[in-house]
Amino acid sequence: MDQGLVIPALLVVVKVLLLLGAVLTFVAYATLLERRVLGFIQVRLGPNRVGPWGLLQPLADGAKLLLKEEVTVSQATKPVYLVAPLIVVVCALVPFGVIPFAKGLGLESILGPMADRFSLNTGVISDVNVGILLIFAISSLGAYGVLLGGWSSNNKYSLLGGVRAGAQMISYELALSLSVLGVLLLAGSLSLVDIVEAQDKVWKWYIFRQPLGFLLFLIAGAAEIGRTPFDLLECENELVAGYQTEYSSMKFGLFYLGEYAHLLFLSALVTTLFLGGWQGPILPPAVWFLGKMFLFAFFFIWVRGTYPRLRYDRVMKFGWKVLLPVGLFNVMVTALVYTIYLQHGG
């Protein structure tokens, strides 16, 4: 490697670490947000003892998880049992690298000519030209973590939870990718940076041009990450805690972290695909992005506080017999209208 590459490469590492730190902090506070909001929805207070408004609660939780006794059940298939939580966390965190959270970082004066190297000055770790495919690829690998965690515990509840999770993820991934196709058709690119830049006016936001796609994405996304009303992978009245049953201490903590990273990632993806990402007047782009992201995080928590859990067979039926056909219909109509528009006004 030649000398000119070393410093930019180091700076990229710094940038990645900063983003990772930010994401992990937001994930920690997403747990607090969930508990507080659920508390208010259920007319109780939620955690408010550690620090003002319970703001230090995530730290206390983290310390608790780290200090708990690490139990590895004797019947577990050890290597797989240990790797499963790691797969979940890695696959939940990696996709954040292709989400554009701001336009540019405004560091031209500091970085000088280095700014162009490795896209150091852009508000995204890596503008992959197949970004959305990368997200689907990584998230389909993430399903293995849950599946293997359930299997390797050698416990019937864990296995059932893992299998349910796997089946649900595979089924809803189809609906999820179909719901995005409309946006991709209109934007004409698989890169998330291009998709955000195509939404530079409010009326160009894809939530208005693809309302059906937006709804499908919200529903299929909630099912994909296993949020209520689709949280059958861990429904306590049937499966104890599903695939997490035999996990304790920080291994459980990793699953928990993966879950909330998924929640935030889904919110970030909805924001990027349908709400113009960081686009917005006056306020700095990153603020707009975070605001929209937490709006959706709040929405998913609100849904959890409002709706009961569905029955498993109905979830599967709904995915295959309702979401999938509607998604196909949406893609066909979008393609048709867009072609006519291109031939006449475009």
Add this chain to the structure above:
Amino acid sequence: METLMFYILSVVTVGSAVFVVLLRRPVYNVLFMILTMIGLAGFFILLRAEFVAMVQLIVYAGAIMVLFLFVIMLLNIDQIRPPVQARDIRWWAGALIAFALFGLILVVIKGIVLPAMETAVVAGQSNTELVAKELFTTYLLPFEIASVLLLAAIIGTVVLIRKQS
């Protein structure tokens, strides 16, 4: 840098492919097969074929291998037992055929002079666009035939399930 990546990927891919054959627990075999698929996706990225790499991950490493894993988990096959009579006539026949195939492949490979590593980059066009254009112009007929085949497979599965219930 690329050469280094090539060798790392080769070790991972070939190594895990060997483990697929050697290990006796089916779940481990599937896991190493997934690793092989991921390694192959890495090779596609080295060739600047990002689209193919992602499809490799989504279709093979993701969808297909999940189904393998599902079946093995639900059938709960814990160990593949080695056959009791290890070296009878079938074993020798199998070994002979395997070596013959290996020799044949070796002869064919030796005959080919590989061109220098060419990347799939065409100026000003993304990989995805290129694949789509080729699919819908040059290779339209094979593409349609393949989709009809897949449709036939889907209908076949539905018919098979109907008969049993």
